Amino acid sequence: MKKVGVAILGFGTVGQGAYKILLERKETIAKEYGVDISVKAVLVRNKEKAIAAGADESALVTDIKDILDNENISIVAECIGGVDPAKGYILSSLKSGKSIVTANKELFAKNWIELEKVASENNVGLYYEATTGGGIPIIRTMTEAMQANDIKEIKGIINGTTNYILTRMTNEGADYADVLKDAQALGFAEANPIADIEGYDASYKISILATLAFNRVVPVELIYREGISKIAKEDIEYGKRFGLTVKLLAIAKMKDDGKYEVRVHPAFIPSSHPLASVSGSFNAVFIVGDNVGDIMLYGRGAGSFPTGSAVVSDVVFAARQIKHARYDGIEKAVTKEELISDFESSYYLRLNVHDVAGVLAEITKLFAKYGVSIASMVQQEGKDTVSIIFVTHATRENNMKKACEGIEKLTDVVKIANLIRIEK
């Protein structure tokens, strides 16, 4: 039987999950997949902490050189996170002839081409199932099951923290700030939650998925990104009246004119859409292929064992390869000019206005001026002001923005309380 030595870099949430699964399933994996996988080393900064968390002392090393120089190690599973020192470790592992399995979405999304080049030069493999969607086999699906399809569209809930917060706001009618605080106390959100709630995490993941879909690298910094912190419980409440549920969506679309839309932002979707029932910290990705039609994958997008499961899946997959597949499909990166910023969307617009005659006429005049067509409207009397909520038909983003700029200047409009896109 083929014997394969593995090193794990980092012993945090994901590293521990991968470590424990590899140990516990060693015999089963050997029996079912024909590879005898041993964890030869675990790189940590603090040995005592790792031992307390369940690591076997004999495997612990504190110097990457002990891994690079160990010829019995052919696969390195990077579970550190962050760009530094992880990137250096990955590059030197590849150059030492070791295949890489990584769970590091930020590093991978920002350095894919460079890593692929070094892996190719050294005839080793690069595996990244754990970067996106936790335990959901979305990468394997894209690389090993969609060969018959041009991917026209990907639409997903790929950040568990924000989905947890939005789900609780939806179910409990709770305020954003209260739920965030609670999520932090329960471990569903980090002490510094910026990467999640402002959509950075989702933008790394959609960059990876869009790159696989379009065979063009989609640079993270070109992806339109908007977080969930402005979503108010009022928006969720009004959304329900229109049959809409709010989610932080990551979207990648290939348009007929050869251009692309890649964006991360909160969006209302019909409450009957399969993505609307994806609740709590679950993730789901909707893929539209030209031959297969719509498919959706759903599961736990984070956590020690779900993400550890993805790492181990890659380790076993890599261990069984005789020749590692190269991802040759990547052409030059998508440019800013090829990305559509003035995309088409429907909108939900919530305004606070003074309760005076004529204000609605002034607003609708501005909509007409910019070609924004209204699908429905709700007025709600408040204490001093009136809330008006519009749902528009599909319109261009720029037209909607111009209409809003005009509306904001009207004397009797107190403020634009929120503007949220609607995805069909």
Next chain:
Amino acid sequence: MKKVGVAILGFGTVGQGAYKILLERKETIAKEYGVDISVKAVLVRNKEKAIAAGADESALVTDIKDILDNENISIVAECIGGVDPAKGYILSSLKSGKSIVTANKELFAKNWIELEKVASENNVGLYYEATTGGGIPIIRTMTEAMQANDIKEIKGIINGTTNYILTRMTNEGADYADVLKDAQALGFAEANPIADIEGYDASYKISILATLAFNRVVPVELIYREGISKIAKEDIEYGKRFGLTVKLLAIAKMKDDGKYEVRVHPAFIPSSHPLASVSGSFNAVFIVGDNVGDIMLYGRGAGSFPTGSAVVSDVVFAARQIKHARYDGIEKAVTKEELISDFESSYYLRLNVHDVAGVLAEITKLFAKYGVSIASMVQQEGKDTVSIIFVTHATRENNMKKACEGIEKLTDVVKIANLIRIEK
């Protein structure tokens, strides 16, 4: 670039889809996957019919020998369906050193071990993504993405015809017979719909999935099977009142005592369950792994291009292999004794009774006798009789059956209108 010749057996719905995709995507597949795939032969009975359906005349053959003897063909995609002559063609292809891709669930479920043995002896591959779930990558997920998991449970909607019928009955309040007739007219059900509506088709597919999950062949003939023809619109209506939606479910569970449950039958599920919103001819499979937790895959379970997409995915996957993976995990077949027939379930029971005092007391006395605990009850006055609907707590199948036998004998019980399991 590696050149690979493919033969397609059969030019029906699936064969045509695979053929058209392979032709149309030849360059794209070569560019993205590094294999140059050519369709060298298409086996048909009637050349004229195939030409009319879009086949290139030069590829058509009517004798399997022309494929077996062609050394440029290394992969044979069997899209004929049925056991005979497909089985003979597959066996002789394997023996001629050609890998098999098949969409034939009945043949595969009934002959897997034999086919695997012959494939192994001839060092060729056996691929069967298209047997189950149409375009949903469920087989690839089970074989290439669940290495870190013991699969504890699979629960799925894996027959599009029955799901189409039940969805329309649910949405329209329509009768089974009317919807079936309409489904046949629209091509969603076959002229002879028995294989679908009586659950045979689903039993082949769950046999394949259960075998992959448990690494034990689960013989089709041992799978409990019940179709949808007894579901009445009244059941669907009452189900709604209890927050339940009826689906034809295929279920495979590994129990803690080392036994298994594998069954196909209509079942009520909570309307909030992700499977409840899988509508029309869509399929979805829910998998529970011990490390990954719950995952779900959703998509089109049938059709020329979705299933053709699965065939082509296998062809590309097979074409890229240097050494075909053997499915070594299969141990001896699960026996009848290892399958639980007296499983635990909640039940929905609909009775027609005479409107006389004391009948309810007699019924509940029988429930008490067999340890069946009632969760809720609804009584509905009719013209001559009263409908009583019970929803029970979890109980053993045999106890429920005994209670029903007793109930049926009561003087004032006109009939047991329906008994439907409830899956949580």
